[in-house]
Amino acid sequence: MVAHHLVDSWTQAGHPIGEGVTWHDESDDWQTRFRLDYGFVSAGLAANVTAAHIDNDAAGSDHQPYWFELDIDDG
Secondary structure (H helix, E strand, O other): OOOOOOEEHHHHOOOOOOOOOOEEOHHHOOOOEEOOOOOEEOOOOHHHEEEEEEOOOOOOOOEOOEEEEEOOOOO
């Protein structure tokens, strides 16, 4: 990891880079699928990423919501 580069929260949470689908192409019956939606964090926050998931149950868009969690110490 390079200090001035952004970090992909999906892989930082332990998921393989090729796993996860956030977009489906409706024009080909949802056969074309990619992870097009990301959450990036600074290198300084990368160790605070605790989880990431794609909400596959959400309806209303061809993109699925992507969520990630950070553990931020207030102290």
